[in-house]
Amino acid sequence: MPMQSGDGSATPFAASSTPASPTSSTAASIILVGGGKAQLSEPAAARDLYVSPLFARRRARAEASGVPWFVVSGRWGLLAPDDVLAPHSFSLAQQTVNYQRAWGRFVAEQLCLVSSIGRGDVVEIFASAAYATALTSPIEYLGARVRRVAVDAGSSTDNAC
DSSP states (O other), X not given: OOXXXXXXXXXXXOOOOOOEESOOXXXXXXXXXXXXXXXXXXXXXXXXXXXXXXXXXXXXXXXXXXXXXEEEETTTEEEOTTOEEOOOOOOGGGSOHHHHHHHHHHHHHHHHHHOOOOTTOEEEEESOHHHHHHHHHHHHHTTOEEEEEETTTTEEEEEOO
């Protein structure tokens, strides 16, 4: 993975020291929706496999936004909504911190393959704290801002670069 020139960092995904602002008027460039434990019993498109009411609300908000959105799975990483996968039992939150960090970098790399994410972009994350924590630093390293959105409460946290 390339390092940013002149950043002086020995670890490209060190935690961000930029203060968070409570709100932002910048529109999202990409939305990442966390999967979930409640799933259909047979293979389905990622948008349909997860069946919890929370996932349904997150999906509806992502679809209504009109911007590209993806499902993030602790097992498979970044999934297009139409990607078909089988039901699975895997919890990112139950994995080691090293796994979670590696997973976050993996998903950021996958994002680079499907989008020209970078400075000026805003990535909204509709997912649990484990997902948001693992994804924030790697996405900020790409130059984008991360906004964690709590769909139920309608609140967000914007971590600017």
